[in-house]
Amino acid sequence: MNQAIDGFSLRNGSQIPCIGYGTWKTPNGDVAINAVSTALQCGYRHIDTAAGYRNEESVGLSILQSGLKREEVFITSKLPNAKRGYESTLAAFEQTLTELKTDYLDLYLIHWPANSRQFNDWEQINLNTWQAMTELYHAGKIRAIGVSNFLPHHLEALMHTPVKPMVNQIEFHPGLMWPETLEYCKANDICVEAWSPLGTGRILSNETLIDIAARYGKSVAQLCIRWVLQNDVLPLPKSLNPDRIAENLKVFDFEISAKDMAIINGMPYFGGSGLHPDAVDF
Ligand code: A2P
Numbered sequence: 001m002n003q004a005i006d007g008f009s010l011r012n013g014s015q016i017p018c019i020g021y022g023t024w025k026t027p028n029g030d031v032a033i034n035a036v037s038t039a040l041q042c043g044y045r046h047i048d049t050a051a052g053y054r055n056e057e058s059v060g061l062s063i064l065q066s067g068l069k070r071e072e073v074f075i076t077s078k079l080p081n082a083k084r085g086y087e088s089t090l091a092a093f094e095q096t097l098t099e100l101k102t103d104y105l106d107l108y109l110i111h112w113p114a115n116s117r118q119f120n121d122w123e124q125i126n127l128n129t130w131q132a133m134t135e136l137y138h139a140g141k142i143r144a145i146g147v148s149n150f151l152p153h154h155l156e157a158l159m160h161t162p163v164k165p166m167v168n169q170i171e172f173h174p175g176l177m178w179p180e181t182l183e184y185c186k187a188n189d190i191c192v193e194a195w196s197p198l199g200t201g202r203i204l205s206n207e208t209l210i211d212i213a214a215r216y217g218k219s220v221a222q223l224c225i226r227w228v229l230q231n232d233v234l235p236l237p238k239s240l241n242p243d244r245i246a247e248n249l250k251v252f253d254f255e256i257s258a259k260d261m262a263i264i265n266g267m268p269y270f271g272g273s274g275l276h277p278d279a280v281d282f
Pocket of ligand 1: 204
């Protein structure tokens with residue numbers, strides 16, 4: 001990988017630009033329009049949104065206004081939790097297309113698995129949702145389909161369906177690597193994407209990371225993004241600040257040594273969202 005538009009290959013042969021611009025918590029309207037427009041100007045060609053972020057409308061507008069062709073921008077969105085199930089997935093997907101002002105998505109993900117805390121029939125719910133997504137994929141309305149926040153036991157049920165998940169987007173940053181999920185995804189050719197690769201900003205003041213980053217002449221954010229890539233995971237950093245939006249792409253002019261990778265990989269949990277896929281009640 002030498003630049004953000006270089007692609008990871010998905011199981012179906014499609015390419016996904018190796019850094020995406022994340023939009024979680026970015027408010028719809030001017031804030032999102034300015035941020036996504038800046039990201040596109042800086043060179044991001046992969047925008048990650050979700051119906052649950054309530055900013056698809058502005059994301060779509062920014063892409064339309066950018067002057068880029070639709071096929072030059074890789075767009076990911078996600079099925080909201082309230083719309084799980086076959087019929088409601090089909091309807092929610094159409095709504096997402098309308099909001100984004102496009103007639104196809106590059107990637108559509110189940111945002112969170114139905115889990116056993118909330119549902120006795122959680123596996124069946126996920127399967128019903130997946131069937132709808134599979135049909136949309138076969139109809140050519142989605143170029144690739146996947147999941148988000150799925151642990152191996154959630155993934156397992158979907159691995160015996162005609163189209164297996166191609167992507168799993170999980171919270172991933174120093175101190176939170178979900179090793180079993182990472183191993184499972186790698187063994188099953190599922191591309192792992194990292195949401196909150198900067199630990200929602202909470203890990204950036206860690207002394208170990210500050211020391212390592214200083215040795216490379218890089219910021220801690222750049223170190224974290226590079227560390228994600230060197231773990232063969234696709235980072236989705238987000239920032240609303242134009243300088244930091246640009247800074248987060250400058251991660252291709254250094255390489256973290258094996259020794260430093262081992263130090264960071266070995267760091268214990270020291271902050272993050274605190275959301276666990278089996279514990280959340282949404
Ligand atoms: P800001 O929008 O003010 O730049 P994550 O992607 O892990 O969820 O982290 C996002 C948080 O990290 C945001 O609060 C964002 O704040 C901050 N952030 C993003 N990029 C950088 C950076 N290069 N340096 C410092 N903070 C950053």
